[in-house]
Amino acid sequence: MPLQRYKLTIAYRGTNYHGWQRQSAPDTDLPDTAPASTLPISPTPLPTIQESAARALASVVGHPLNLVGSSRTDAGVHAKGQVAHFDTDQTQIPPDNLRRAANHKLPDDILIRSLEPAPADFDAIRWTVKKRYQYVIWNHPNRNPFSADLSWHRWQELDLSAIAAAAGLLEGEHDFTSFARTGHGRSSAVRTLHSCRLSHRGPLLIIGLESSGFLWHMCRIIVGTLLEIGLGRRPATDIPAMLAARDRQSAGLTAPPHGLYLQWIQFREPQAAATDTAPAVID
Amino acid sequence: MPLQRYKLTIAYRGTNYHGWQRQSAPDTDLPDTAPASTLPISPTPLPTIQESAARALASVVGHPLNLVGSSRTDAGVHAKGQVAHFDTDQTQIPPDNLRRAANHKLPDDILIRSLEPAPADFDAIRWTVKKRYQYVIWNHPNRNPFSADLSWHRWQELDLSAIAAAAGLLEGEHDFTSFARTGHGRSSAVRTLHSCRLSHRGPLLIIGLESSGFLWHMCRIIVGTLLEIGLGRRPATDIPAMLAARDRQSAGLTAPPHGLYLQWIQFREPQAAATDTAPAVID
Numbered sequence: 220m221p222l223q224r225y226k227l228t229i230a231y232r233g234t235n236y237h238g239w240q241r242q243s244a245p246d247t248d249l250p251d252t253a254p255a256s257t258l259p260i261s262p263t264p265l266p267t268i269q270e271s272a273a274r275a276l277a278s279v280v281g282h283p284l285n286l287v288g289s290s291r292t293d294a295g296v297h298a299k300g301q302v303a304h305f306d307t308d309q310t311q312i313p314p315d316n317l318r319r320a321a322n323h324k325l326p327d328d329i330l331i332r333s334l335e336p337a338p339a340d341f342d343a344i345r346w347t348v349k350k351r352y353q354y355v356i357w358n359h360p361n362r363n364p365f366s367a368d369l370s371w372h373r374w375q376e377l378d379l380s381a382i383a384a385a386a387g388l389l390e391g392e393h394d395f396t397s398f399a400r401t402g403h404g405r406s407s408a409v410r411t412l413h414s415c416r417l418s419h420r421g422p423l424l425i426i427g428l429e430s431s432g433f434l435w436h437m438c439r440i441i442v443g444t445l446l447e448i449g450l451g452r453r454p455a456t457d458i459p460a461m462l463a464a465r466d467r468q469s470a471g472l473t474a475p476p477h478g479l480y481l482q483w484i485q486f487r488e489p490q491a492a493a494t495d496t497a498p499a500v501i502d
Numbered sequence: 503m504p505l506q507r508y509k510l511t512i513a514y515r516g517t518n519y520h521g522w523q524r525q526s527a528p529d530t531d532l533p534d535t536a537p538a539s540t541l542p543i544s545p546t547p548l549p550t551i552q553e554s555a556a557r558a559l560a561s562v563v564g565h566p567l568n569l570v571g572s573s574r575t576d577a578g579v580h581a582k583g584q585v586a587h588f589d590t591d592q593t594q595i596p597p598d599n600l601r602r603a604a605n606h607k608l609p610d611d612i613l614i615r616s617l618e619p620a621p622a623d624f625d626a627i628r629w630t631v632k633k634r635y636q637y638v639i640w641n642h643p644n645r646n647p648f649s650a651d652l653s654w655h656r657w658q659e660l661d662l663s664a665i666a667a668a669a670g671l672l673e674g675e676h677d678f679t680s681f682a683r684t685g686h687g688r689s690s691a692v693r694t695l696h697s698c699r700l701s702h703r704g705p706l707l708i709i710g711l712e713s714s715g716f717l718w719h720m721c722r723i724i725v726g727t728l729l730e731i732g733l734g735r736r737p738a739t740d741i742p743a744m745l746a747a748r749d750r751q752s753a754g755l756t757a758p759p760h761g762l763y764l765q766w767i768q769f770r771e772p773q774a775a776a777t778d779t780a781p782a783v784i785d
Contacts, residue, residue, distance in 0.1 A: 327647065327650035328647045328648075361605075361615065362605075362610060365515050
């Protein structure tokens with residue numbers, strides 16, 4: 220049978236996983252991280268989402284496979300719309316049967332939301348046009364016992380208009396060196412932050428971030444900095460100077476991973492040539 | 503210092519606990535339970551909410567204490583408004599300081615929402631007038647990876663009007679023997695179900711139950727039976743015959759614990775004599 224590429228959309232609660240995949244960079248020094256949360260840290264190495272999902276799919280298609288994810292989400296970070304691709308020549312299985320069989324083998328905290336044939340040159344990393352992350356803060360004097368690992372609890376009163384003003388100053392094209400963990404390994408830190416907005420529903424504060432590309436820890440450093448501004452520790456008007464400094468020390472703390480959600484990923488349209496090959500997929 | 507009674511309201515996520523307290527009745531035979539969920543079962547004995555909360559309070563007041571809870575919620579059952587009482591003669595600690603200090607010592611999944619002085623004869627069990635439970639069902643073809651332990655996932659299409667009709671037939675004063683786990687240890691199974699209603703918000707179905715007293719597993723057996731009716735396995739009009747049979751076998755399966763929430767407990771007003779002693783509390 221011909222080799223077929225598949226595109227998957229995956230949702231997961233990142234709490235019990237070592238992130239999407241094992242990072243090649245060392246993950247030992249975290250001087251810029253917020254104080255350790257009281258969430259339990261497992262003494263045994265946690266599985267990754269990638270290996271859990273690849274194992275479930277492999278057991279259905281009957282051969283090992285390489286699952287390439289669009290975003291390497293950190294340990295503890297959640298996803299509602301991670302996207303990945305893989306190849307198989309076992310195309311006799313209808314895609315939705317494959318999806319349901321793999322979901323049956325996956326644990327309760329990982330879900331393959333969709334699985335569909337894709338053009339042979341579809342690439343979950345290179346075809347990415349834009350991504351949206353959301354950071355969820357539970358802003359209430361009391362913690363929420365039902366969402367300890369699903370939002371960041373901040374009990375202090377926050378100046379929401381200062382946070383919103385600072386978020387607006389981060390939008391646009393900037394060098395985000397100050398808002399990236401050192402060792403991000405990219406040649407340029409210039410990125411376009413299409414949107415950085417605060418919204419709230421009762422005690423839930425949501426900071427939404429959209430960009431064509433995020434640097435390592437960029438969302439979490441932006442949120443940590445916005446929180447310091449919301450606490451009145453620095454003014455919103457400091458943002459331009461933070462960006463200009465191009466120095467990680469000039470920005471704020473890194474917010475913890477468990478408030479962060481990868482919401483969706485937008486891809487470029489297939490090229491005409493790729494579209495022309497589509498009927499072969501259906502046969 | 504004089505002995506002072508305190509009333510607490512407690513919220514908890516029951517997932518990692520062996521219920522409110524260890525049951526005196528044996529918990530080994532569960533012939534009427536729904537198929538085992540895929541939630542992990544810990545091989546080590548889990549702590550109870552009661553002992554965790556009592557230990558946190560004891561470490562603040564400086565002496566062991568007996569924490570009496572209004573409802574003995576089962577393992578895996580959650581609470582937004584459990585109520586308990588305890589006595590201490592360490593009344594020099596302002597109640598809200600005591601509450602915050604105890605919360606600081608408690609894990610993330612237990613929260614003391616309020617703590618206040620109560621009349622000396624206040625009793626979390628005997629003063630109960632009415633309780634509300636809610637059962638949450640995630641009714642969607644896909645599971646929800648963020649709430650696997652916070653709702654019961656039912657993927658089938660359900661006849662909501664049949665469920666609502668059956669729920670209505672359960673309201674009122676009945677002998678609920680058919681809807682109680684055998685060995686509930688009460689002399690009479692006659693109870694008044696003030697309210698049994700279905701509501702929904704998108705894929706979330708909520709069955710709310712209010713009564714002056716619930717029998718063992720009563721909420722979960724009612725929900726399991728309503729689900730069988732929603733699936734069309736039996737008609738709503740069977741409810742009167744199920745009640746009349748006074749036989750556990752005549753009703754449906756026991757729904758799993760992780761969809762159930764103790765919402766609130768209503769107490770009778772203090773008697774005049776008790777109110778008169780109130781100023782002593784303030785001094």
